[in-house]
Amino acid sequence: MDQSDVSGDIASILLTEEQLGAKLDELAAQIDKDYAGKDLLLVGVLKGAVMVMADLSRRLHTKAEMDWMAVSSYGSGTKSSGVVRILKDLDTDLTGRNVLIVEDIIDSGLTLSWLVANLRSRGPASVEIAAALRKPDAAKVDVDVRYVGFDIPNEFVVGYGLDYAERYRNLPFVATLAPHVYS
Numbered sequence: 001m002d003q004s005d006v007s008g009d010i011a012s013i014l015l016t017e018e019q020l021g022a023k024l025d026e027l028a029a030q031i032d033k034d035y036a037g038k039d040l041l042l043v044g045v046l047k048g049a050v051m052v053m054a055d056l057s058r059r060l061h062t063k064a065e066m067d068w069m070a071v072s073s074y075g076s077g078t079k080s081s082g083v084v085r086i087l088k089d090l091d092t093d094l095t096g097r098n099v100l101i102v103e104d105i106i107d108s109g110l111t112l113s114w115l116v117a118n119l120r121s122r123g124p125a126s127v128e129i130a131a132a133l134r135k136p137d138a139a140k141v142d143v144d145v146r147y148v149g150f151d152i153p154n155e156f157v158v159g160y161g162l163d164y165a166e167r168y169r170n171l172p173f174v175a176t177l178a179p180h181v182y183s
Ligand code: XMP
Pocket: 048, 073, 079, 080, 104, 105, 106, 107, 108, 109, 110, 111, 112, 155, 156, 157, 158, 162, 163, 164
């Protein structure tokens, strides 16, 4: 196989494009119901949320604006510490807005709980969270995620926005990587 082809790096596919799409249909229908008669500001967290933002927002009938934030969590290695730095802030004033944070994955939940507190301090009407994926550790933190796509095992996954060393974000599915990728 061509060394530049990613398919040799995939160990197993956890969620197919079809499964992700079907789940987003459900989440979008729920969001449309919950926000009926309201305006919605979708806040995507770069870079991982790009895919779920594109796919979820296209399924909504609710009038929605989109804005983006980039944050970096200080931590040792792969674990986030909950100490967060804003790399790119929103362009939008949140006063009176109904904010829906759109995330790729919640692991420890520390980044997200910081983000929710930060956005709440800006005077919005509401702040809720939609996440494509959730890992088991998220249960340890008191962060209420209104819309969850899939609960997944505590394994490192890539694809559908998620990266390993900035690669694999463009895969249309969620997968685990073959051991040779890490060595
Ligand atoms: P928290 O604060 O919830 O951080 O621990 C969530 C962030 O951690 C990253 N993360 C992953 N990235 N595959 C990835 O590519 C994974 O399996 C994974 N688990 C956590 C991700 O950046 C997320 O926003």
